[in-house]
Amino acid sequence: MPQVSQDLLVLRDGDDVAVATRDLGPGGDAGVPGSGPLAVRQPVPRGHKVALRAVPTGGQVRKYGQVIGVATTDIAPGDHVHSHNLGFEEGERDTPLGGTHTELPVPDGARPTFRGYRRADGRVGTRNFIAILTSVNCSASTAKMIADQFRGSALDEFAGVDGVIALTHTSGCGLVPDSEGGQILLRTLRGYAAHPNVAGLLVLGLGCEMVPGAALSARSGQVADLGMPGIGAPDETRSGLLAAIPDDTVVRSLTIQEAGGVRASVRAGVAAVREMLPLVNQRERVECDVSELVLALNCGGSDGYSGITANPALGWASDRLVAYGATSVLAETPEVYGAEHLLTARAAEPAVAKKLLDRIDWWRTYMAAGGGTLDNNPSPGNKAGGLTTILEKSLGAVAKGGQADLGAVYEYAEPITERGFGFMDTPGYDPVSVTGLVAGGANVVVFTTGRGSVFGCRPTPSIKVATNTPMYSVMSEDMDVNAGVVVDGTATVAEVGRQIFDRILAVASGEQTVSEELEIGAEEFIPWHIGAVT
DSSP: OOEEOSSEEEOSTTOSEEEESSOBOTTOEEEOTTSOEEEOOSOBOTTOEEESSOBOTTOEEEETTEEEEEESSOBOTTOEESTTTEEOOOOOOOOOSSOOOOOOOOOSSSOOEEEEEEOTTSOEESOOEEEEEESSGGGHHHHHHHHHTTSGGGGTTOTTOOEEEEEOOSOSSSBOTTSHHHHHHHHHHHHHHTOTTEEEEEEEEOSSOOOTTOOBOTTTSSBTTTTBOBTTOOOOOOOGGGTTSOTTSEEEEEEHHHHTSHHHHHHHHHHHHHHHHHHHHTOOOEEEEGGGOEEEEEEOSOOTTTTTTHHHHHHHHHHHHHHTTOEEEEOOGGGTTTOHHHHHTTBSSHHHHHHHHHHHHHHHHHHHHTTOOTTOOSOHHHHHTTOOSHHHHHHHHGGGGTTOOEEEEEOTTOOOOSSEEEEEOOOSSHHHHHHHHHHHTOSEEEEEESSOOOOOOSSSOEEEEESSHHHHHHSGGGOSEEOTHHHHTSSOHHHHHHHHHHHHHHHHTTOOOHHHHTTOOSTTOOOOOOSOBO
């Protein structure tokens, strides 16, 4: 168990380093939990590591009870341990294919519920949006012009509609349709089109683009092979892109070239949205069991406290949801690299563990093709916050996933179909990662940050959890929960986890997050773009 003093936090017995809970100066003594004072030899910023014992050059350095790197010079007790004396070394790790099972008993008492939107396909939404989904970058500006007509007081008479959002992206043409990148884009568009938080959908294209799997038809006003009905057309026939859309979603499509250009398309699009508004406004929240939640776990702008406060607290909330039969999905493959053995050990069956290892092997090849390696991380902001190697960052990141068995591994934007704890293969870049999780069906996001990421995600609400109190104090208007109280000594990980759990239920029932109050989230729709652009 972690041990904390007013100066240092020791995470596991046998660790070679402790984490500073305040700025430490050279020449002073720091109190080591359960031990005597430690003479500090250099300045150690809050959240950074200080050596508890001597480590020779080439020796392994442990934190969380795990190796986070090797000493690049001799390290003495009291030294600041960071990039100047700690380096990455992949080393050998035992990656078991399952075998560790954690029983998560259902807590006593009444089952929690939330008020959500029950959709025709049985899934539950936590929001009630009209989305303008673009098939290609060429229609992005037009989509934004349409959505801009429904800001401010324009929706005052439609209190049940959470907003009209333009989901635009920078792709849709120049792709090889059957390539991996083309299929990723298609899965992402399908996932957002069918998302339970979207009750009204306007698909907007240019008319000549190379949408993966089909092209927009300027003659018919429909999308060939995608089954998108035109403005005012009945939408009973749904195939391709729209095959998975719930029957109660109001769907229309529009192509700019057929409509007569941008101005004409804006007029037609605005008219289509106005037609949808009273229909979408009729949807009502109903009581839903907690098991209907699909939680996306993500982090950004991590620091030395992420793996100590916010991430394990979120792991507690994730485990509580899974115990009730809900779904929770971790992501960011490059940021579990080095800690994947902790996930594969929890795999429900060997095939699940093998799929995760296969995705990491794919990333090795992908990074090598781009002239990089998987240890090209943490970011400058992460390092300023106290993280030194990808091993250290990953060990903290996997804490978001709690202790539940790993039941499924998904490729990017694949539909999330298995209840329980799962993993989705995504990049570590926050908006791209969360876009994949939302495309998979996540109806709530919890996002932890130590540096202060200004992240939002529409149409899925994103709860932001601060890892430390100083950052929370400066950016309190941008944060929903302060997990820094764990290091402050005023709350436990479980108590903050309970706060996150309760916040998830409240937000799922309609309570706004701070990002939603600021209307942040549409620009964070960024499908993963990989492969050749012709």
